[in-house]
Amino acid sequence: xxxxxxxxxxxxRLFRVAQRAASDYSRRVHHPRTTSASSxxxxxxxxxxxxxxxxxxxxxxxxxxxxxxxxxxxxxxxxPIILSGGTDVAxxxxxxxxxxxxxxxxxxxxxxxxxxxxxxxxxxxxxxGINSFLAxxxxxxxxxxxxxxxxxxxxxxxxxxxVTGLRRLIFDAVPMALKTAITVGIGLFIAFIGFVDGGFVxxxxxxxxxVGLGVNGSIATVPTLLFVLTLVTIAILLARKVKGAILIGxxxxxxxxxxxxxxxxxxxxxxxxxxxxxxxVPEIPASIFSLPDLSLVGQVxxxxxxxxGVLAAAMLVFTLLFTNFFDAMGTMTxxxxxxxxxxxxxxxxxxxxxxxVEGIGAVAxxxxxxxxxxxxxxxxxxxxxxxxxxLANLVTGALFLLAMFVTPLTTIVPSEVASAALVAVGALMxxxxxxxxxxxxxxxxxVFLTITVMPLTYSIANGIGAGFVSWVVIRxxxxxARRISPLLWIVAAGFVVFFVRGPIEAAxxx
Numbered sequence: 170x171x172x173x174x175x176x177x178x179x180x181x182r183l184f185r186v187a188q189r190a191a192s193d194y195s196r197r198v199h200h201p202r203t204t205s206a207s208s209x210x211x212x213x214x215x216x217x218x219x220x221x222x223x224x225x226x227x228x229x230x231x232x233x234x235x236x237x238x239x240x241x242x243x244x245x246x247x248x249p250i251i252l253s254g255g256t257d258v259a260x261x262x263x264x265x266x267x268x269x270x271x272x273x274x275x276x277x278x279x280x281x282x283x284x285x286x287x288x289x290x291x292x293x294x295x296x297x298g299i300n301s302f303l304a305x306x307x308x309x310x311x312x313x314x315x316x317x318x319x320x321x322x323x324x325x326x327x328x329x330x331x332v333t334g335l336r337r338l339i340f341d342a343v344p345m346a347l348k349t350a351i352t353v354g355i356g357l358f359i360a361f362i363g364f365v366d367g368g369f370v371x372x373x374x375x376x377x378x379x380v381g382l383g384v385n386g387s388i389a390t391v392p393t394l395l396f397v398l399t400l401v402t403i404a405i406l407l408a409r410k411v412k413g414a415i416l417i418g419x420x421x422x423x424x425x426x427x428x429x430x431x432x433x434x435x436x437x438x439x440x441x442x443x444x445x446x447x448x449x450v451p452e453i454p455a456s457i458f459s460l461p462d463l464s465l466v467g468q469v470x471x472x473x474x475x476x477x478g479v480l481a482a483a484m485l486v487f488t489l490l491f492t493n494f495f496d497a498m499g500t501m502t503x504x505x506x507x508x509x510x511x512x513x514x515x516x517x518x519x520x521x522x523x524x525x526v527e528g529i530g531a532v533a534x535x536x537x538x539x540x541x542x543x544x545x546x547x548x549x550x551x552x553x554x555x556x557x558x559x560l561a562n563l564v565t566g567a568l569f570l571l572a573m574f575v576t577p578l579t580t581i582v583p584s585e586v587a588s589a590a591l592v593a594v595g596a597l598m599x600x601x602x603x604x605x606x607x608x609x610x611x612x613x614x615x616v617f618l619t620i621t622v623m624p625l626t627y628s629i630a631n632g633i634g635a636g637f638v639s640w641v642v643i644r645x646x647x648x649x650a651r652r653i654s655p656l657l658w659i660v661a662a663g664f665v666v667f668f669v670r671g672p673i674e675a676a677x678x679x
Contacts, residue, residue: 218288218558219518223510225557229412230290233556234564236416237292240550240590241276241565242579243448244294245572248272251297252540255304257312258476263465263538270461270573271537277569279530279542284562287523290551291504291544292565293530299492300540307485310477314470317535319482321469323489324531324541330494331524340498340520342654346612347636348515350619352503352601354632359546360595361624366447367396367588390444391435392585395426399589407553407593415554415590422586426451448584454577461573465538484670491667493541496629497527500544507598508552546629549594611647615640634664 215221220230249268256262272295279293299320307316330336364370365380368390373381383389388397399422406414429435430451438445473482505517517523530542551561572579602620607613619636623629641653641661666673 214560218560220558220560223508223557225555227560229555230558230560231564232413232416233290233551233554234561235551235568236419236554236590237290237545237548237551237556237561238565238568239416239419239582240547240587241292241294241545242568242572242582243584243587244276244297244545245269245273245569245576245579246449247297248295248300248539251300251304252538255308257308257316258310259312261313263313264462267462267465268539269576270463271465271539273569273572273576274461274463274466275530275533275537275539275542277566277572279526279533279566280562280569281566282529283523283526283544284559284566286526286559287519288559289501289505289510289517289519289523290508290548290556290558290561291501291523292548292551292562293542294545294569295534295540296493296496296543299489299543302488302492303540310481310485311473312470312476313538314468315473315476317469317538317540318471319473319486319489319535320541321532321535322471322486323493324528324533324535326486326490327494327528327531328525329528331521331528334521336494336498336524337521339656339660340502340524341514341516342656342660343502343515343637344640344657345513345515346605346616347619347633347640348502348511349506349601349605350616350636351499351629351633352506353599354620354623355499355503355546355629356549356595356598356601357620358595358623358627358629358632359549360592360599363588363591363595365588366584367400367592368393368447368585369396384443391429391433392426392438392444392446392583395422395429395583396585396589398422398425399586400592403589403593407597413554415550415593418593419582419586419590422589423451423582426583426586427453427581446583446585449580449582451581451583451586454580457575457578459574459576461576463537467536468538469535484673488667488670489541491634491663492628492630493531493543494630495633497543499629499633500546501527503546503598504544504548504552506601507549507594508557510557547591549598550590553590553594553597611643611649614643630667634667637661638664638668 220227246269249265249272252268253263253265276294283289283291283293303316307319369383369388370380371383373379383393388394399418402421403415403418406417411417436442436445437450438447501523502515505511506515510517527544534540534542551565605612605616607616615636618639619632622635623632626632637657638661641658644650644653
């Protein structure tokens, strides 16, 4: 058998093998430099980020990074609006220009760091829930440097939990149905944010209904009409599987917005003009470049424990920790599933590194007085555009660093246009509900609460908390107590304290 000559039917196959071998040898001999040069550099980049392994392309990563920045650029304007509007207990306020500069600096640095370490397409910026909490509640009791000291302590605790593996254990203890519900809830949440920022849904100022369609039940403004047109454009392009659909929609909507403003001079809604633009007016700024003022970097104090007492300060840290911890966990869970990077248990690549770096974001936000930086749900827009690796983060982060010097340029894209992308991505994320078996009521109710509480309370942490507590209570009393991780019981108990922290804080203050 060993010396059997090849059969006639084997000869064509052997001939083709020999021909390919001769061709490969000839190419190596006659074009050695070309072959090496063409594969070395792209190969290293591909291997480092795993671009091909994740089914991505360099072009898709670049487009995704740009789209994520466009969707998030509003934070450079909104974060200073929120933080500079709050006066601390000593009567001091943060400067708008200084906060804008540190917001862009921290977002850029943390986004790049996360891209290099975790190698995931999740961009960072100042968390909107925490910055509002600082401006409204915390600085009424402490100074701004002391408030940022509490943010820094919160970040160090998150890093400690991640390094010790406890944060990963909590992540693993969450049932798959709840992880999927978190993804769907975040999709509904960011879609609701998009509807509100786009002017499609507005507060009525009444007890019932609390929100309504547009102005007095009508789409009565040009910016909101542009939001609708941009959303329809993106949806059509996505349905037709056009590459760059979201980026094309955002660019086209922005161009139309600039033309509309140049013709009708709608102005800003904040100036008392109900038909004006929401967050920024889409017009070419007179001055594009500006030098960043980074004087807020390092303005941190730990005097809050002396000013209001250890227990009261610890309660503020507890609130920051729970909000930061579970907002980030929920966001990363949702984004990883949207990017098809999560396994059947909801875990994604380099999870521990991601959790550690996310904690560092809170530390960095405290050190720069830009508030805790965390993973942004708007990263889903870049994922929808094809981003799958940390290479997209390098693009987004570089644009944020550039934004420090061209802050006026970031105001060209109106929130009405950017919001259309949020709604489109929210719809895509909601499709994950198909993976949950809702025939079991003990699963249905916690999943439903997780999904609905997020947008209704404007908080990812609240939705996760409602899901955890209801899961533990309903599942355990339905005969499934042995299937619930002990860690989930502990976290649910912590959320109970979190939900009633108001009376606890009042008792401590008394």
